[in-house]
Amino acid sequence: MRLQIVDHPLVAHKLTTLRDARTDSPTFRRLADELVTLLAYEATRDVRVEEVGIRTPVTETTGVQLSRPRPLVVPIIRAGLGMLEGMVRLLPTAEVGFLGMIRDEETLQASTYANRMPDDLSGRQVYVLDPMLATGGTLVAGIKELIRRGADDVTALCLLAAPEGVEVMERELAGTPVTVVTASVDERLDEQGFIVPGLGDAGDRMYGTAG
Numbered sequence: 001m002r003l004q005i006v007d008h009p010l011v012a013h014k015l016t017t018l019r020d021a022r023t024d025s026p027t028f029r030r031l032a033d034e035l036v037t038l039l040a041y042e043a044t045r046d047v048r049v050e051e052v053g054i055r056t057p058v059t060e061t062t063g064v065q066l067s068r069p070r071p072l073v074v075p076i077i078r079a080g081l082g083m084l085e086g087m088v089r090l091l092p093t094a095e096v097g098f099l100g101m102i103r104d105e106e107t108l109q110a111s112t113y114a115n116r117m118p119d120d121l122s123g124r125q126v127y128v129l130d131p132m133l134a135t136g137g138t139l140v141a142g143i144k145e146l147i148r149r150g151a152d153d154v155t156a157l158c159l160l161a162a163p164e165g166v167e168v169m170e171r172e173l174a175g176t177p178v179t180v181v182t183a184s185v186d187e188r189l190d191e192q193g194f195i196v197p198g199l200g201d202a203g204d205r206m207y208g209t210a211g
């Protein structure tokens with residue numbers, strides 16, 4: 001597994017406001033969207049392209065276009081949905097699949113409650129969207145399912161990661177073609193499995209369900 005931390009002042013600036021407990025849901029959604037586009041710029045550095053000939057108003061030349069099969073983007077519902085628009089803005093022709101996953105608040109075990117993806121992912125590049133890599137249980141299970149279906153290149157975009165989750169991913173996904181792109185690897189997890197300093201519950205903050 002490869003880990004890439006996007007070190008950029010604009011990313012750090014937006015992430016700081018995202019973390020701030022005073023930031024309301026509409027602002028949180030906007031910042032998450034903007035951050036994804038910045039992360040996606042790095043995450044798609046190896047997106048597969050092929051040469052194509054075109055005619056400009058002046059002459060004939062060659063350029064590149066995204067190769068077929070098209071990349072697949074998979075937001076992990078619920079919080080990952082808040083990253084979808086920012087991603088498909090850069091990859092408008094991508095296909096979109098969906099995984100619904102929830103982490104039990106007591107056991108921290110992830111389970112899947114929705115799965116709407118192509119059965120055969122052979123030869124596909126897949127971009128998984130999940131804002132929080134905490135214990136790693138959710139992403140490990142989600143990515144294993146993608147690899148089981150044949151995906152041969154998986155990149156996970158996470159706004160934040162915990163060192164514990166990165167370690168679990170490295171152990172569980174050793175030898176697999178997986179990259180994690182994140183804006184920050186934070187300090188640690190707390191006793192409830194929340195990232196510290198983190199930003200709280202991403203889904204709640206995004207959709208205003210914090211109570």
Ligand SMILES: O=P(O)(O)OC[C@H]1O[C@H](OP(=O)(O)OP(=O)(O)O)[C@H](O)[C@@H]1O
Binds near residue numbers: 103110135139201
């Ligand atoms: O790395 P892990 O320890 O598995 O935790 C990370 C997961 O926890 C959150 O989802 P949550 O279960 O809160 O669902 P939600 O997005 O519907 O709020 C988050 O969006 C990740 O999917």
Ligand SMILES: O=c1cc[nH]c(=O)[nH]1
Binds near residue numbers: 132195199203
């Ligand atoms: O800090 C965390 C950990 C898991 N899920 C979240 O939404 N936030």
Ligand SMILES: [Mg+2]
Binds near residue numbers: 079203
């Ligand atoms: Mg949640």
